[in-house]
Amino acid sequence: MPRARSKARGRTTRATRRPPPGRPRPAATPARAGRVLDLLEAAHPEARCALHHRNAYELVVATILSAQCTDERVNKVTPELFRRYPTPATLATARSEAVEDVIRSTGFFRAKARSIIGCAKSLVTDHGGEVPRSMEAMTRLPGVGRKTASVVLGHAYGIAQGIAVDTHVLRVANRLGLVGSDDPAEVETRLMSLIPRDRWIRTTDLLIFHGRKVCDARRPACGECPVFHLCAWESKQAHAADTSRAGARRR
Numbered sequence: 001m002p003r004a005r006s007k008a009r010g011r012t013t014r015a016t017r018r019p020p021p022g023r024p025r026p027a028a029t030p031a032r033a034g035r036v037l038d039l040l041e042a043a044h045p046e047a048r049c050a051l052h053h054r055n056a057y058e059l060v061v062a063t064i065l066s067a068q069c070t071d072e073r074v075n076k077v078t079p080e081l082f083r084r085y086p087t088p089a090t091l092a093t094a095r096s097e098a099v100e101d102v103i104r105s106t107g108f109f110r111a112k113a114r115s116i117i118g119c120a121k122s123l124v125t126d127h128g129g130e131v132p133r134s135m136e137a138m139t140r141l142p143g144v145g146r147k148t149a150s151v152v153l154g155h156a157y158g159i160a161q162g163i164a165v166d167t168h169v170l171r172v173a174n175r176l177g178l179v180g181s182d183d184p185a186e187v188e189t190r191l192m193s194l195i196p197r198d199r200w201i202r203t204t205d206l207l208i209f210h211g212r213k214v215c216d217a218r219r220p221a222c223g224e225c226p227v228f229h230l231c232a233w234e235s236k237q238a239h240a241a242d243t244s245r246a247g248a249r250r251r
């Protein structure tokens with residue numbers, strides 16, 4: 001059993017980095033998903049929606065602006081945007097060029113200006129200036145897909161009608177072995193079947209936060225991960241060794 005002996009001595013070998021082909025991944029069960037969430041909740045109690053907002057209108061606009069952009073960058077432009085356009089009615093009548101000037105640094109600023117002005121017009125025309133409270137109505141707003149709708153319904157109203165799947169949720173859920181797909185719609189459906197509805201909003205917060213702080217796309221800190229023992233990712237041992245080496249260098 002050379003493979004087992006290597007592992008017992010803690011050596012990082014090819015055998016410990018890559019499990020033998022065909023080795024089953026741990027089952028994606030509601031119990032395992034629940035345990036993962038319990039541990040992430042304990043490790044990251046501060047995980048929250050990182051987009052600054054004071055109401056549902058501000059959150060829907062900020063979430064549209066966050067496409068292909070960091071939340072930090074969005075948080076830099078929204079104070080000025082909402083100073084100039086504090087309500088859907090004021091944004092609905094704004095000139096595109098004036099809005100573009102404010103949001104330019106978030107990228108894709110022309111398309112985003114079109115989306116947020118169009119969204120504001122629809123809020124005024126179809127919803128009396130309020131952000132609607134259902135997935136169906138939300139996803140009819142210009143620039144709003146299921147991900148944005150889930151974020152807004154969850155964080156502005158506490159309504160769980162979906163699980164927002166961004167790049168972090170997609171990566172972390174796949175590595176953990178809770179899902180096996182690169183399609184956000186499939187991943188959302190699978191997560192919704194594994195996780196009880198009363199945890200859907202926190203699921204997004206926790207997986208995003210964990211993806212940013214620990215389970216980085218290129219350099220995951222597997223050696224410091226609170227759900228290491230529940231993770232199905234075949235490269236976690238190798239990355240755990242990297243984490244220990246980086247830790248030793250820091251000391």
Ligand code: SF4
Nearest residue numbers: 215220222225228231
């Ligand atoms: S063990 Fe590594 S890959 Fe798995 S969730 Fe933790 S950081 Fe991500």
